[in-house]
Amino acid sequence: MKFFSYLATLLAVLCTTGCFFGKHKPQGSPPRNVDLSASTNAPATTNTFLVTPDQGVNGRVASVNENLQFVVLTFPLGQLPPVGSRMNVFRNGAIVGEIKISLPQKDDNSTADIVFGDAKKGDEVRMK
Numbered sequence: 001m002k003f004f005s006y007l008a009t010l011l012a013v014l015c016t017t018g019c020f021f022g023k024h025k026p027q028g029s030p031p032r033n034v035d036l037s038a039s040t041n042a043p044a045t046t047n048t049f050l051v052t053p054d055q056g057v058n059g060r061v062a063s064v065n066e067n068l069q070f071v072v073l074t075f076p077l078g079q080l081p082p083v084g085s086r087m088n089v090f091r092n093g094a095i096v097g098e099i100k101i102s103l104p105q106k107d108d109n110s111t112a113d114i115v116f117g118d119a120k121k122g123d124e125v126r127m128k
Contacts, residue, residue, distance in 0.1 A: 056127040057081045061089070061119050062109065069114040071099060073125055077108050081127065089117060090124045099125065 059075040081087065081101050089097035097117020101110055112125075 057087075059087075059110075059125045061121055061123040061125065063121060064119050066118075070102070071112050071114060071119050073099075073101075073110045073112055075108050075110065080105050080108070080110055086115065086128050087112070087125045088128055089119045090126060091120065096123065098128075 057075060057079050059073045059079075059081075061071050062074045063072045065071070075081070083101050083103055083105065085101050087099050087101065088095050089099060095117075097119050098115040099112035099119065100115050101112045104111060
């Protein structure tokens with residue numbers, strides 16, 4: 001019984017002191033309406049940003065014959081480049097060579113002659 005009376009007293013003390021310590025600080029005047037469009041750092045509303053996907057043909061070097069200076073390329077289905085077109089060879093985002101598409105072409109594979117530079121398996125090829 002004494003336990004419940006102590007508990008009730010403790011609860012009453014906590015409830016009354018909560019109001020004492022929880023006084024709200026007085027608030028200042030409400031914020032003014034600020035026109036941000038007049039700021040010099042605000043972007044112009046007439047500029048639009050348009051992103052268009054690259055429509056070029058991209059492929060990968062599947063194998064390289066260094067002695068005869070040609071490569072076998074793999075492209076997505078239906079996106080083989082035309083015979084005779086020139087493409088750049090990229091490795092880690094930098095151009096390392098140029099190739100010229102030649103025959104034979106079958107399914108998603110094509111061959112190309114190395115015009116200059118070099119190519120390694122896994123390099124990316126893109127239209128010029």
